[in-house]
Amino acid sequence: MDVSKPTLAVWKLASCDGCQLTLLDCEDELLAVAGRVRIAHFLEASREVLPGPYDISLVEGSVTTAADAGRIRAIREQSRTLITLGACATAGGIQALRNHADVAEYTSLVYAHPEYIATLATSTPIAAHVDVDYELHGCPIDRGQLLGVISALLAGRKPDLPAHSVCFECKRRHQVCVVVARGLPCLGPVTRAGCGAICPAQQRGCYGCFGPMETPNLAAGAELLGATGMAPDDVDRLYRLFNTTAFADLLDAAGEKS
Numbered sequence: 001m002d003v004s005k006p007t008l009a010v011w012k013l014a015s016c017d018g019c020q021l022t023l024l025d026c027e028d029e030l031l032a033v034a035g036r037v038r039i040a041h042f043l044e045a046s047r048e049v050l051p052g053p054y055d056i057s058l059v060e061g062s063v064t065t066a067a068d069a070g071r072i073r074a075i076r077e078q079s080r081t082l083i084t085l086g087a088c089a090t091a092g093g094i095q096a097l098r099n100h101a102d103v104a105e106y107t108s109l110v111y112a113h114p115e116y117i118a119t120l121a122t123s124t125p126i127a128a129h130v131d132v133d134y135e136l137h138g139c140p141i142d143r144g145q146l147l148g149v150i151s152a153l154l155a156g157r158k159p160d161l162p163a164h165s166v167c168f169e170c171k172r173r174h175q176v177c178v179v180v181a182r183g184l185p186c187l188g189p190v191t192r193a194g195c196g197a198i199c200p201a202q203q204r205g206c207y208g209c210f211g212p213m214e215t216p217n218l219a220a221g222a223e224l225l226g227a228t229g230m231a232p233d234d235v236d237r238l239y240r241l242f243n244t245t246a247f248a249d250l251l252d253a254a255g256e257k258s
Contacts, residue, residue: 006055006154008033009041011075013061013068014095014123018140019086020044020060026143033147036154052078056153062088062095062123069120069129076130081153084126085146087139091211091246094139096123099245125245134159139209139242142194162193163214166206169197178205185228187238190216211243218250 010020023030024045040050057079063069076082087093098106099122107114126132136145145161152159162168166188170177178184178200186205188197192213199206212218218239225235239247 005036005038007040007050008037009052009054009057009079010044011041011057011059013059013072013089014064015061015086015088015093017044017060022140022143023146026147029147033150053080054078055080056150057082058085059083059089059126060085062092062125063129064095064123065119072126072129081133082130083134083136083149084132085136086141087137087209087211087242089126090135090137091243092123092125094242094244096244097240098123134161137192137194137210142196145194164193165189165213166191166193166195166197166200166210169193170200173197173201175200178203179224179228183228185225185230185238187221189224190218190221207242208238208247209242211246212250216250
């Protein structure tokens with residue numbers, strides 16, 4: 001074991017494992033990364049667990065239980081650099097839809113013995129509990145972006161993460177706008193870049209899985225969605241899907257200002 005190599009740990013909270021699988025799907029590139037680090041904790045890939053502290057921790061999933069709230073604080077204390085992976089870790093994920101509902105009512109309807117269910121009333125992003133160094137957005141994250149961030153940190157430089165919208169990526173791909181050309185609802189104008197405009201390239205509107213771009217104009221975005229025939233309630237539901245808390249906080253803030 002080469003103790004001179006930086007240590008990498010991968011952690012899971014409430015999630016579907018998709019972002020961890022993105023790392024495993026890197027295949028040949030992962031072998032190159034593994035040759036430059038010691039993988040100290042990655043239960044999706046290995047049973048070996050090495051004690052901290054860790055140079056880089058990648059965390060997938062949101063905080064939905066009191067136990068996980070304690071875990072993420074312990075992970076933060078052991079991690080020199082903490083990076084959150086995906087919509088769950090950066091914005092609470094789809095499970096944050098519970099934040100606008102009665103969790104006790106849901107558990108009583110779903111589980112035969114709801115008294116055995118220990119969960120919080122909300123699903124919250126990692127940054128709501130501890131300081132986060134970098135955030136990788138998406139559902140799931142983009143493999144190229146993940147490798148780029150790890151490579152940058154190993155090289156001792158700051159990762160380059162986009163804050164502009166998916167529309168820029170469409171232009172770079174010479175992709176005809178699906179709103180203008182086909183009248184499809186699309187969240188591209190308000191969604192953070194990083195996916196490579198996958199959905200518009202397949203003639204589908206963006207679903208916003210990378211969360212809001214920096215300083216999005218949600219009112220203008222809603223107006224554009226309405227022009228495609230979407231009802232206001234449908235627009236609101238689309239905003240609150242993959243990145244419920246991220247878009248919802250911005251919508252609530254805009255409502256308070258108006």
